[in-house]
Amino acid sequence: MDSTVHSDIIEVEEYVVKTNQNFQHWLPDLKLTEADKKLLLNPLGWLNDNIINAAQQLLKQSCPEISGFQDVTCGVALSFNTG
Numbered sequence: 354m355d356s357t358v359h360s361d362i363i364e365v366e367e368y369v370v371k372t373n374q375n376f377q378h379w380l381p382d383l384k385l386t387e388a389d390k391k392l393l394l395n396p397l398g399w400l401n402d403n404i405i406n407a408a409q410q411l412l413k414q415s416c417p418e419i420s421g422f423q424d425v426t427c428g429v430a431l432s433f434n435t436g
Contacts, residue, residue: 380407385407389404389407405425410422
């Protein structure tokens with residue numbers, strides 16, 4: 354992924370999934386794919402819903418007393434559990 358920095362503007366080449374290999378599971382228990390791995394390894398990569406959900410799952414495993422984690426895609430549909 355190429356990037357160019359101009360003062361306070363960073364232009365990042367659009368991320369394009371080119372093959373089905375990117376959809377192969379990298380960490381199946383966390384439902385992370387090879388494409389997610391590429392995003393994590395890219396210093397300019399953004400966190401997507403898969404990565405955020407996996408992080409929440411790891412937090413829940415290491416601190417079971419924490420509650421309230423929900424799939425981030427629920428927010429798009431305004432369907433978070435408030436109870």
